Amino acid sequence: MAAQFGRLRKGAVNTTVAAVVVAALAASQAPGVTTDDAGRKVTTGTQPSPDASAEDSATGNSPYYTDLPPLNSPNPSPTTGTPDIPTQTEAGIPATVLDAYKKAAAALREAKPGCNLEWELLAAIGKVESGQARGGRVGADGTTLSPILGPQLNGNGFASISDTDGGAYDGDSSYDRAVGPMQFIPSTWEWAGRDGNGDGKKDPNNIYDAALAAGHYLCRNGWDLSTQGDLDRAILSYNNSRDYLNLVMRWVEYYRKGTHEIPDGTGTLPSDRSDDNAGAAPSPSPTPPRAPTTPSAPAKPDGNGGSTSPKPTPPGPTPPGTTPPAPTPTDTVDHLEDAGTAKLTAMAGDTFTKRISTRAETEAGKGVAKVRVRFTITGATGATFSTGEKYATLLTDSAGEAVAPALKAGEDTGEFVVRATVVGRAIAGLDYTATVTERAADTLTRTSDTELTCTPGGEFAEQVEVKATYKGAVADKVAATATLVKSADDPAENDKGPYFKDADGNPVRTLKDLETDEHGLLTLPKLYADDTSGTFLLRINTAGGATLTVELTVAAAEPTESPSPSASPSA
Structure with a gap:
């Protein structure tokens, strides 16, 4: 225009x-x-x-x-x-x-x-x-x-946009x-x-x-x-x-x-x-004549300090000599079909490897090109498209298919829905369910080879640090627990040997709610030992099943030999 x-x-x-x-x-x-x-x-x-x-x-x-x-x-x-x-x-x-x-x-x-x-x-x-x-x-x-309302978009001098909201916003159930x-x-x-x-x-x-x-x-x-x-x-x-x-x-x-x-x-x-x-x-261009439209009645007070929009006047018959607008591709769409979208699953914070594909079809099942399909992420979720938005609008290709941008999972786990709709047509949308799982690791390794030893009643000189990875990549923000277990075959918490300290200085042998940092690293607090000597095990588990068992040794210090006295010189 x-x-x-x-x-x-x-x-x-x-x-x-x-x-x-x-x-x-x-x-x-x-x-x-x-x-x-x-x-x-x-x-x-x-x-x-x-x-x-x-x-x-x-x-x-x-x-x-x-x-x-x-x-x-x-x-x-x-x-x-x-x-x-x-x-x-x-x-x-x-x-x-x-x-x-x-x-x-x-x-x-x-x-x-x-x-x-x-x-x-x-x-x-x-x-x-x-x-x-x-x-x-x-x-x-x-x-x-x-209300501030524009003219009826009925194709008569303006764009033609059939009603999409049942008149909820604009008070017009015929056109937007x-x-x-x-x-x-x-x-x-x-x-x-x-x-x-x-x-x-x-x-x-x-x-x-x-x-x-x-x-x-x-x-x-x-x-x-x-x-x-x-x-x-x-x-x-x-x-x-x-x-x-x-x-x-x-x-x-x-x-x-x-x-x-x-x-x-x-x-x-x-x-x-x-x-x-x-x-x-x-040099204005001549404007083609438009059929007169019935003016909208002014809004009336609703008694609550607001106003109500008038009911729309249905469009009358096309005046003689006026050519009705030709149907657009959007007008021929009857429904949406899934175009082979695979299962949508990703870990929190990751990008989904599969993308949503939707096909706009006529009643006979033929694909319709050049139709706007809008994808909207619904529900309370942290998921977005790769653009950073919760919506995306794509034009269907020659086969009638529109492929949404890649989805990026938020930190909320569970399911969310992406709805596909045709812009400008009040037809049923198509819903796709996507699942977000918690961040996971499949491998844990220590970042140091130093043996972890301590004397009874003392403290370990080195803190335990591990690195988590998933399929070879850094596994950041992965939940983990650390427990001093009784044995390799008994994962129950030990009641003696090494321990951590809580905020009050009391012994603690299980740490929960741990999380790897952005580099996939997890550094545990300092370890202490009671008076029990022996070999003990520290087991670290992460979401996704990664496990690492670290050996701890508590032993008395070996006595050092005193130097032999020198022989007295002979007289």
């Missing part, structure tokens, strides 16, 4: 200057030339690729506001008694909205420091998508005072709509949504939740937003339009020069949208 830069603010510049500004903007913000994975030169941020999918963008490529920032710098911030000039008004961001952007950026600095997300980027997108939540018209918790101050479509919010204000809910109408979700969305795929190439890709993934990229970058640069906090509800409201035929866009 090509954006049309609309009317500039009253009294700012004339139409000729506006044309120059937009042309300069397009040139100054034109994406740079970089290289792809194969070393070919490509231009970042160009027009959408043939495989680009509205369903897989944050907004579904919905319309957005095209108002340009003022031409002059936002600095200095206004002081008491200063006239409210356009520059200062636009530089002001409502207090709650600004707080949400800054807190989201701070959270991303901690969760994904390599992303280098600036709060100014969130502010720029929030400005373009909703005019900073309609000028900051939000409650104390950050929830918008009334972009929702909230950051304008997420329901199918994207379902996996990208976050709880930014700690109330236990993920609400796209809450600026704290939406800003944090936008930050995580922009930081996915390992992108580093301090580089222009990744920044362009991230913005284009939010709304796949070069005009959108240029406009967002313009606002980013404007906010970088300075901004200030203003009271909630006092922000300026944008007036020009990318789907608005009016305006002073230079």
Whole structure:
């Protein structure tokens, strides 16, 4: 959807200057030339690729506001008694909205420091998508005072995205709509949504939740937003339009020069949208006529301080002379089938060697190419994909198959589920169960060959240190126990001989809850001996079955011979 830069603010510049500004903007913000994975030169941020999918963008490529920032710098911030000039008004961001952007950026600095997300980027997108939540018209918790809904994405001038949420987020059970101050479509919010204000809910109408979700969305795929190439890709993934990229970058640069906090509800409201035929866009392309749609009724108070969205109006028959949109590959998908995924098992902290493969098929069982399949890790688990995220969206190949990124196990043992769904279709998902086992070792060896000896009532000079490995590789964070046993054939704890000491200095002959370090090493505490002499055994066991028995000797010191007296010299 090509954006049309609309009317500039009253009294700012004339139409000729506006044309120059937009042309300069397009040139100054034109994406740079970089290289792809194969070393070919490509231009970042160009027009959408043939495989680009509205369903897989944050907004579904919905319309957005095209108002340009003022031409002059936002600095200095206004002081008491200063006239409210356009520059200062636009530089002001409502207090709650600004707080949400800054807190989201701070959270991303901690969760994904390599992303280098600036709060100014969130502010720029929030400005373009909703005019900073309609000028900051939000409650104390950050929830918008009334729902912010985009137009029905029914393919009539926009992307065609059939309902994916039963109207739960957007109040429309026929088609999806972009929702909230950051304008997420329901199918994207379902996996990208976050709880930014700690109330236990993920609400796209809450600026704290939406800003944090936008930050995580922009930081996915390992992108580093301090580089222009990744920044362009991230913005284009939010709304796949070069005009959108240029406009967002313009606002980013404007906010970088300075901004200030203003009271909630006092922000300026944008007036020009990318789907608005009016305006002073230079050489605008004619827009094909669209069938009129029934406007949505305003939201009504629900009696609890919130509001309820109106029930959607079912789409009417196609007007005469209007060609219905051609079915997409997604429209032909009937179900998902497993494409030969092997058993999914890995130890805690390891990467799964097998990957999930899913096939999108028609009712007749034929594979469907170029369909977006989303894989989502569900449940409370530390598992992620190799990208560091709990979701991944892939395009099916010519055989209709999509292979998910490798899974990486967390530290939680047990089972978790990965669900595969078709983006843009309300058909049953396909679940894959994966199992995480505890970290294990299959071999234990001492790191020293020194004999371990001690005199009765004394202490051993050397501490026992062992190294754990699994299939030849270092086995880190593996649980272990150490017990002074009675004999090689009797693993019961000995009641005499060498011992460890607890925090109070009492004898202890079994140590539990031990763990190897990152190098697979385990160093036991110092050993002591009672008055019993003899040979004793220390047995070390790890998860996975590795066992090592170490011999300890307690014996009295051998007396040393005194030198023979010298013979007296003869007289």
